[in-house]
Amino acid sequence: MRNTIAMLAVAGVVCTLATPLLAATPQEDQADFQAYFKARFPNVPEQEFGNGSYAIDPIGRENWEAIEEFPPYETSIDNGHEMWDTPFANGKTYQDCFPDGPAVENQYPRWDKDRGMVVTLPLAINECREANGEEPLPYLKGDIAELLAYMTFESRGQVTNVEIPDDDPRALEAYEKGKQVWFARRGQFNFSCASCHAANSGTTLRTEILSPGYGHTTHFPVYRSKWGEMGTLHRRYSGCFKQVRAKPYEPQGEEFRDLEYFMTYMNNGLELNGPGARK
Amino acid sequence: MRTRIRQTGALAATAAALITLSTPITWADMPEMELNGNAEAGKEIAMDRSKGNCIACHLIVGGESPGAIGPALIAIAPRFQTKEAVAKQVWDATVRNPEAVMPPFGKHEILTEQEFKDVVEYVWSL
Numbered sequence: 001m002r003n004t005i006a007m008l009a010v011a012g013v014v015c016t017l018a019t020p021l022l023a024a025t026p027q028e029d030q031a032d033f034q035a036y037f038k039a040r041f042p043n044v045p046e047q048e049f050g051n052g053s054y055a056i057d058p059i060g061r062e063n064w065e066a067i068e069e070f071p072p073y074e075t076s077i078d079n080g081h082e083m084w085d086t087p088f089a090n091g092k093t094y095q096d097c098f099p100d101g102p103a104v105e106n107q108y109p110r111w112d113k114d115r116g117m118v119v120t121l122p123l124a125i126n127e128c129r130e131a132n133g134e135e136p137l138p139y140l141k142g143d144i145a146e147l148l149a150y151m152t153f154e155s156r157g158q159v160t161n162v163e164i165p166d167d168d169p170r171a172l173e174a175y176e177k178g179k180q181v182w183f184a185r186r187g188q189f190n191f192s193c194a195s196c197h198a199a200n201s202g203t204t205l206r207t208e209i210l211s212p213g214y215g216h217t218t219h220f221p222v223y224r225s226k227w228g229e230m231g232t233l234h235r236r237y238s239g240c241f242k243q244v245r246a247k248p249y250e251p252q253g254e255e256f257r258d259l260e261y262f263m264t265y266m267n268n269g270l271e272l273n274g275p276g277a278r279k
Numbered sequence: 280m281r282t283r284i285r286q287t288g289a290l291a292a293t294a295a296a297l298i299t300l301s302t303p304i305t306w307a308d309m310p311e312m313e314l315n316g317n318a319e320a321g322k323e324i325a326m327d328r329s330k331g332n333c334i335a336c337h338l339i340v341g342g343e344s345p346g347a348i349g350p351a352l353i354a355i356a357p358r359f360q361t362k363e364a365v366a367k368q369v370w371d372a373t374v375r376n377p378e379a380v381m382p383p384f385g386k387h388e389i390l391t392e393q394e395f396k397d398v399v400e401y402v403w404s405l
Contacts, residue, residue: 190373206344207346210348
């Protein structure tokens with residue numbers, strides 16, 4: 001008995017040591033990830049994955065299309081536009097921080113080599129504000145979601161194109177950390193993101209259809225009927241964590257930024273179609 | 280006897296942990312308990328969103344709007360043979376299948392011991 005266990009242990013260590021050598025590159029992960037969902041939902045045209053469960057649920061889609069006729073996020077786009085145009089107390093504007101204008105969503109999240117971290121668009125917005133002597137905005141909802149709604153709307157039609165530069169191993173590390181957050185089981189309910197949004201995507205939790213993980217990042221911020229208002233991607237992350245009875249990470253903290261980096265990279269090639277409306 | 284089982288268990292757990300360093304193997308055994316719950320009370324827990332919420336993932340005859348993530352809860356006795364086997368599944372489904380997504384209702388104390396016994400009694404009756 002002891003011998004067998006010792007052998008098992010040795011074999012285990014050998015396997016474990018060998019694993020890093022066999023680890024997939026981000027490119028391979030991305031190909032596997034996208035192929036998985038395309039095989040699981042063979043009738044869904046690729047760009048439709050950006051519409052979440054409405055790509056696979058005809059009844060939900062009908063309601064959603066009706067909602068989209070008078071989009072509940074429209075006021076937020078207008079408010080966000082006004083924020084964009086309104087100078088800070090020092091006379092500068094967001095345009096001074098984002099010289100390419102508001103349509104820059106496809107530039108985020110991106111790896112900042114100087115700081116060795118993932119920079120998301122909401123983070124860049126708050127850093128712009130602080131650099132100009134303004135208070136940072138809370139990250140989950142409110143003003144930041146409205147400004148994001150405007151910038152995202154202006155970015156519609158751009159294509160997700162996250163880069164993981166190979167000249168900085170820390171970028172790969174951040175990607176791997178984000179991947180770990182997506183696949184690790186957590187909380188009292190012991191779910192990972194993948195538990196619901198990969199192997200069980202398309203099935204039903206009660207009457208709710210679980211959306212495929214492919215496409216999740218294309219349409220944020222969203223107006224969610226359940227919230228009755230706009231919310232950011234990290235607000236949705238927090239909600240998911242609470243639903244599985246796990247303590248959410250800090251919005252725009254390292255873990256959620258890395259998760260966004262991984263998830264958005266998985267969606268490379270999908271059109272940006274935010275802001276969105278969701279149930 | 281009990282001690283020997285525990286030791287073997289611990290050794291096996293160590294070996295398993297070495298094999299899959301990244302996937303934590305659970306080894307919180309179901310404690311010995313008398314499975315004498317109340318099926319009626321268990322049914323309420325099974326349908327209650329904040330408690331067992333079995334209906335969220337499993338078809339249960341007579342339950343409204345069941346989910347479809349897990350298998351239908353029918354013909355339980357012939358499939359599981361013993362009530363204890365059902366209890367172990369509800370306690371922590373990842374023991375039998377590490378990929379199972381079912382929350383470990385016993386091991387993570389999602390249900391109290393009485394609620395757990397009641398649910399087991401109900402599921403066993405299906």
